[in-house]
Amino acid sequence: MATLTVPATVPSVTEDCEQLRKAFSGWGTNEGLIIAILGHRNAEQRKLIRETYAETYGEDLLRALDKELSNDFERVVLVWTLDPAERDAFLANEATKRWTSSNQVLMEIACTRSANQLLHARQAYHTRYKKSLEEDVAHHTTGDFRKLLLPLVCSYRYEGDEVNMTLAKSEAKLLHEKISNKAYNDDDLIRVLATRSKAQINATLNHYKNEYGNDINKDLKADPKDEFLALLRATVKCLVRPERYFEKVLRLAINRRGTDEGALTRVVTTRAEVDLKIIADEYQRRNSVPLDRAIAKDTHGDYEKMLLALAGHVEA
Amino acid sequence: MADLEALTKAFSGIGVDENSLISILANSNHEHKKSLRKGCSKFFIEDDNGFERLHQSTVKNLKLEFKRFRDAVVLSLLHPWERDARLIEKALKQGPRHYSVIVEIACTRSSDELLGARKAYHSLFDHSIEEDLASRIKGSERKLLVALVSAYRYEGPKVDEDVAKSEAEILSSAIKSADKRKPIEDEDAIMILSTRSKPHLQAVYEHYSKICGKTITEDLEAEGILKDTVECLCTPATYFTRVLEAALSVDADEESKRALTRVIVTQKEFMVKEGNVLNKIQGILTGSYKDFVLGLVAGGKN
Numbered sequence: 001m002a003t004l005t006v007p008a009t010v011p012s013v014t015e016d017c018e019q020l021r022k023a024f025s026g027w028g029t030n031e032g033l034i035i036a037i038l039g040h041r042n043a044e045q046r047k048l049i050r051e052t053y054a055e056t057y058g059e060d061l062l063r064a065l066d067k068e069l070s071n072d073f074e075r076v077v078l079v080w081t082l083d084p085a086e087r088d089a090f091l092a093n094e095a096t097k098r099w100t101s102s103n104q105v106l107m108e109i110a111c112t113r114s115a116n117q118l119l120h121a122r123q124a125y126h127t128r129y130k131k132s133l134e135e136d137v138a139h140h141t142t143g144d145f146r147k148l149l150l151p152l153v154c155s156y157r158y159e160g161d162e163v164n165m166t167l168a169k170s171e172a173k174l175l176h177e178k179i180s181n182k183a184y185n186d187d188d189l190i191r192v193l194a195t196r197s198k199a200q201i202n203a204t205l206n207h208y209k210n211e212y213g214n215d216i217n218k219d220l221k222a223d224p225k226d227e228f229l230a231l232l233r234a235t236v237k238c239l240v241r242p243e244r245y246f247e248k249v250l251r252l253a254i255n256r257r258g259t260d261e262g263a264l265t266r267v268v269t270t271r272a273e274v275d276l277k278i279i280a281d282e283y284q285r286r287n288s289v290p291l292d293r294a295i296a297k298d299t300h301g302d303y304e305k306m307l308l309a310l311a312g313h314v315e316a
Numbered sequence: 317m318a319d320l321e322a323l324t325k326a327f328s329g330i331g332v333d334e335n336s337l338i339s340i341l342a343n344s345n346h347e348h349k350k351s352l353r354k355g356c357s358k359f360f361i362e363d364d365n366g367f368e369r370l371h372q373s374t375v376k377n378l379k380l381e382f383k384r385f386r387d388a389v390v391l392s393l394l395h396p397w398e399r400d401a402r403l404i405e406k407a408l409k410q411g412p413r414h415y416s417v418i419v420e421i422a423c424t425r426s427s428d429e430l431l432g433a434r435k436a437y438h439s440l441f442d443h444s445i446e447e448d449l450a451s452r453i454k455g456s457e458r459k460l461l462v463a464l465v466s467a468y469r470y471e472g473p474k475v476d477e478d479v480a481k482s483e484a485e486i487l488s489s490a491i492k493s494a495d496k497r498k499p500i501e502d503e504d505a506i507m508i509l510s511t512r513s514k515p516h517l518q519a520v521y522e523h524y525s526k527i528c529g530k531t532i533t534e535d536l537e538a539e540g541i542l543k544d545t546v547e548c549l550c551t552p553a554t555y556f557t558r559v560l561e562a563a564l565s566v567d568a569d570e571e572s573k574r575a576l577t578r579v580i581v582t583q584k585e586f587m588v589k590e591g592n593v594l595n596k597i598q599g600i601l602t603g604s605y606k607d608f609v610l611g612l613v614a615g616g617k618n
Contacts, residue, residue, distance in 0.1 A: 195447035
């Protein structure tokens with residue numbers, strides 16, 4: 001469930017644009033107004049605002065935001081304002097660049113989006129970067145990581161609920177064999193994770209646990225320092241229990257000494273319109289603290305306010 | 317006699333001459349048919365039990381030739397996405413000798429057409445193309461084929477010549493190391509062929525020729541599927557011409573002949589330009605099948 005809240009009566013697009021224009025004018029910037037508007041509009045509304053703003057003022061809203069804002073607040077507003085497909089393309093592209101490279105982000109996008117959302121991200125990638133996502137991933141990842149990530153970003157999984165129990169059994173057996181032999185980068189192991197439908201994978205992993213006693217991720221913990229294994233475990237989580245995956249990302253982002261704003265911004269902006277409520281519930285369950293309180297404790301200023309707005313926080 | 321010749325002719329070539337058959341057989345009495353059978357040693361043999369028996373292989377071939385018009389009609393009626401999804405599923409079921417069809421579809425369709433085929437596949441078969449290919453193909457072609465159907469290539473003209481040159485070199489060394497590792501399993505070769513845009517690959521093709529003195533397709537002569545891949549991506553006209561000529565050659569097998577229907581139905585713009593092949597078609601095809609095919613090509617000019 002989403003956490004984004006949109007007012008019952010939404011001002012007209014023209015009004016929103018006018019207000020935003022006002023927020024940029026003069027010496028300072030009215031960040032509160034920006035949060036009040038953009039932080040409470042859904043993807044369609046934001047798209048309309050961007051189009052109307054460009055038509056009316058001859059400037060891309062994002063360009064204006066870039067000029068006026070800075071630091072973490074700017075990033076969260078910019079990333080949020082993009083529409084979901086563009087946002088995913090942007091984050092994926094960032095994840096292939098040297099200084100911001102992240103196999104985890106690529107896997108996260110590939111595995112937690114629906115088949116069509118991933119497709120739209122790939123289309124947006126063409127438009128924005130004049131290349132295919134897969135070329136960049138292929139070019140900027142190596143070895144086992146590439147072997148896993150490339151099929152993940154190229155997948156177009158079947159989305160039905162049908163499950164073949166015989167197949168679940170045989171593929172659970174296959175996974176168990178490969179893992180027992182420490183063949184973590186095995187072609188077939190990767191094939192199962194990268195091509196089967198999420199429902200099928202879920203059935204396979206349930207069977208795995210029933211038959212062999214352990215959760216697959218427990219068996220994949222053989223070497224806690226192995227980064228590839230960590231990515232495999234995260235992949236599994238994203239495919240079958242995304243809310244738990246995101247809870248962990250948030251937990252690590254907020255509770256570390258210092259805050260990982262990149263991760264925090266990414267999770268909040270990409271899930272606010274999807275399932276941030278479920279993730280927040282999971283967070284509270286796991287940490288005995290409501291997510292918005294944890295965010296408030298660890299961040300400040302306009303950045304904090306924007307995150308809280310997106311997380312559905314209501315001022316007491 | 318004239319009818320005997322006409323009968324033989326009606327069953328020769330690709331397709332069957334329905335009108336001819338109607339005029340020969342519809343009013344044919346018992347004696348007349350008997351003399352046709354006795355005279356037609358190509359199709360009938362004298363059975364020991366005193367009757368003229370139809371060759372077993374003729375039965376099979378006739379079935380295929382009668383089906384040809386039907387298959388062409390259905391194929392041309394289907395939505396292109398469903399058509400491509402069904403062609404891929406069939407090729408997968410038929411086995412390794414038919415995998416070139418998968419390559420053909422994955423590499424000659426536009427990015428959105430291939431995408432559409434993937435969507436249609438979901439609807440038709442309750443699986444994704446990549447999961448079926450990945451689980452059913454056991455040979456060395458698996459990685460390449462799965463990667464090719466999963467591609468969503470950028471379609472703009474931009475090409476980085478330096479990258480194209482270095483990728484030509486990578487392909488060259490993959491081909492040269494064939495004795496150590498099959499080129500079709502070379503990860504870098506697969507990556508290049510399955511992720512780069514077509515304009516980029518055409519640039520790679522050019523650079524390869526400059527570097528090696530031969531074209532990639534010449535150097536891949538022995539490599540079946542890999543050769544088809546490069547041809548379909550870089551020089552599709554060459555590929556289609558080759559397929560059509562094989563279909564129209566004297567010793568064409570059923571597989572090659574089916575390719576005729578497939579290529580004509582799916583490559584109308586290409587067909588319009590292929591004057592040479594069209595002349596051959598006039599002579600070799602017959603009946604409703606021929607009319608339909610020629611009609612398709614004429615319609616392709618629209």
